[in-house]
Amino acid sequence: MKKRFVFLFVLALGFVLSACSGNGNGTDKGSDEGTSVGKEVKYKIVGIEPGAGIMQATEKALKEYDNLADWKLVESSSTAMAAELQKAYEKKEPIVVTGWSPHWKFAKFDLKYLEDPKGIYGEEESIETLVRKGLKEDQPSAYTVLDQFHWEPSNMEEVMVEIHDGAEPKEAATKWVEANKDLVSEWTKGAEEVSGEKISLAYVAWDTEIASANVVGKVLEDLGYEVDLIQLDAGPMFASVAEGDADAMVAAWLPLTHADYMDQYGDKLENLGPNLEGAKTGLVVPAYMDINSIEDLK
Known part of the structure; x- marks a missing residue:
């Protein structure tokens, strides 16, 4: 009886150790x-x-x-x-x-x-601003804003969170622009107001680019522009600016993400440089x- 008890105890201990x-x-x-x-x-x-x-x-x-x-x-x-x-x-x-x-x-x-x-x-990548050739001569105020547009990832994320939480993109952009007048004034420095001149911005439907296109669009509207935001896939976005069907984009991820499109269309575009640094994939x-x-x- 004693031997059987020892056997059962050892068997139970084995199950416990196995489970742990x-x-x-x-x-x-x-x-x-x-x-x-x-x-x-x-x-x-x-x-x-x-x-x-x-x-x-x-x-x-x-x-x-x-x-x-x-x-x-x-x-x-x-x-x-x-x-x-x-x-x-x-x-x-x-x-x-x-x-x-x-x-x-x-x-x-x-x-x-x-x-x-x-x-x-x-x-790390940067998000860069590309414009059609001739924009500086045709729309100098818009060119100035696009050339001076630069913000931090945390700025962009504030707009994206608003949109994710239910705000319309234009509503979120308007709220952010009104709350960040000092930074926006750096983008608009030297840009004269216009009266109903048309400008078009192409963008891809990524959360980042929805945020940036709407913010830049709002700033240009406040200068008096009639802004058309054109949502496209990445390839057509590059092509539209290169061919002059759109005036600009603030959505080029370089040097990796959009490298193929830059190789294809880069010589037909003017690159105004990074508008955001520290992007990553x-x-x-x-x-x-x-x-x-x-x-x-x-």
């Missing part, structure tokens, strides 16, 4: 959880519109990183990507998305970029995920 061993079914966040992340997200990276520079970079990453050989990049849109991220974040579920900053999601959620040891996504995950590098995506 952190084998992927418990709460241990060691290597086992890291190796399971691919299975948890079905080996999918949630992307945005096809053709975007970050999508091309991610396709390259799938080829360059051996551990991503079985992964798939899912095409969607910037809006759909953000919706999937928010849904997963609220449930504390794992997810991997193509990401960039500035973006409202970094103000709303605790996120992190995965380290990129191979440098596929490059260094890469693979993004919620901070609660216990991974830090693209190489952790097993």
Whole structure:
């Protein structure tokens, strides 16, 4: 009877130790959880519109990183990507998305970029202002504003958060312009008021560019311009300014994201330089995920 009791005690102790061993079914966040992340997200990276520079970079990453050989990049849109991220974040579920900053999601959620040891996504980028040739002569006041337009990522994110929280883009832009008159005065310095002259700004439907196009549009309206905001995909956006169908854009991500379009249309455009510096692209995950590098995506 005594031997049988010892046997049962040892057997029970084995079950307890097994349950606490952190084998992927418990709460241990060691290597086992890291190796399971691919299975948890079905080996999918949630992307945005096809053709975007970050999508091309991610396709390259799938080829360059051996551990991503079985992964798939899912095409969607910037809006759909953000919706999937928010849904997963609220449930504390794992997810991997193509990401960039500035973006409202970094103000709303605790996120992190995965380290990129191979440098596929490059260094920080800038968002630059491109105008059609001849704009300086045709619309000197608009040219002056566009040439002097420069703000910080935190400025842009303030507008993006307002829009995400339900404000119309023009409403959010108006609120921001009224609250930042000192900075806006730096953009308009030397620009004379006009009376109903027309100006068109092309932009891509990213949260960043919706914010910047509406803010610049509001500033130009306050100078007396009749502003037309033209929403296009990235390629047509570049083409429209290069061919003179639109006057300007404040949405060129360089040197990586829009490199192909710049190679194609750059000689037909005038580059006024960065309007925002410190932009970044890469693979993004919620901070609660216990991974830090693209190489952790097993």
